[in-house]
Amino acid sequence: MKFGRIEDWCRQAVSQIKYPPDRQMVHQELKAHMEDRYEAYLERGFSEKEAEAKALEAMGSAQEIAPQLAAIHRPFWGYLLSISRYVLIVMACILIVPVFQYVRNMGIRGKDYLYDPARQRDPYIQEEWNGGHRILYLEPGVEARSDGYIFRITKAAIWEWDESEGHMFHFQMDVIDNRSWVEDADIGRWFWAEDDRGNYYASFYESIPGSRYVSGNSYRTGFFTRTYEMWLSGYEGEDLQWVDLHYDRSGRDITLRIDLTGGEANE
C-alpha cells in the first residue's frame, strides 16, 4: 500500500486528539506535508522506499508531537456544540409527548368550557339544574386587561329554587395569560363586586362570615386559558340592572360590567 508507513505515522501523531473533527483535520494536514516531502525526494532520484524513509526521518518522532497536538486541540465549544445536538434531540423527544397530549385534550385555545371535567356537562346551557330553574341567561362578552391578563366574562345566569326560595347568581370568566407557566391559579380570588342596589360583594381574601362575597372554582382549559366558574355568595334574588366586577390587585381598578337588562329571560 502506498504511503503505508506515512499513514501510520500520521495516525499515531493525531491519536491523542480527542475531538474527531480536529483529529481528521490535523491528520490531513500532516499527510499532505509528508506527501510533498516524499515527492520531493522522488524527484531527487530516490527510490520510493528511500523517499518514504527519508520523509519519515525528516518529520521526527510521532510520539513526541502527539501529546503536544492533543494539548492544543481541546475545543471546549466544539465539544459543547457536538453534544448539544444530541441533548436537543432527546429534550424534544421528551417534550413532544405531553405537549401532544395537552393539545389533543385541550386544543390551543382550550375547549369552550369544561364546567366539571368529571361530569362533562355545562349547567349554563341547561334550564334545569339541581332542582332549580334558570330565570336569566346571557353572554356578556365584556373584556378587560390588567397585569398581563385578559379577563373575559363569557356567560352569566340566575337560578331560582322554588321550594327554598333560594337564588344563585352564576357567571363564567375566561382568564387568558400568555405566560401561563407563571400564572396565578387563584387570580379569581382578587375579584370583588357591587350591584346597582349598592350591595357589596367582598373578594375571597377580604370576605367575613355572613357577608356577601365573590367565590368560585377554576379549571385550566387551554394553553393560555383558565376558566373560572364563579358566583356571588349572598345574592338574594334582587332584581338587578347590572353587576360590576372589580379587579384592583396592582392598584389600578378595572371594571367588568355584567348588564342584566339585555338578557334572555326564561320566565
Next chain:
Amino acid sequence: MKIEKSLLSGSTPMLVLALLKDGDKYGYEMIEELDRRSDHTFELKEGTLYPLLHALEKERFVTSYAKQTAGGRERKYYSLTSKGLEQLAYKEKEWRHFTTAVDAVLGFAVAEGNMSLAPAPATI
C-alpha cells in the same frame, strides 16, 4: 554549521511569524523557505512545526484556510493576523536587545546589519 537545538527552540515562533510576513504559506512551504533563508542551518524536525503553528493559531497570531492545489491536494494555508504582526514586532525588538547584549558580553563590536544568518524579512 549546525546549531544546538536548545538555542533554536525559544525563537521558532518568531521565525514562523517572520516567514508569514511576506505572504500566506502552508507548512511544507514554510519549512522549505526556512531552509532556504537560513542556508540549512536549522535542523528542525518538520513534525514539530505543526504543534507550533496550531498554538499560534489558537492565540490568534495566525489564521488558516484550506485551498485546493492544481494537483488536487488540499493544503492548509496560514496567514499572519494584525495581532501576529504586533507580536512579531515585539519579538524582533526583544531579539535585537538580546543579541546586542550577548554580543557586548562576548566583546564583539555591534554593527548595524551584521545578521549573517537570516536576511531581514521584506516589509509589507
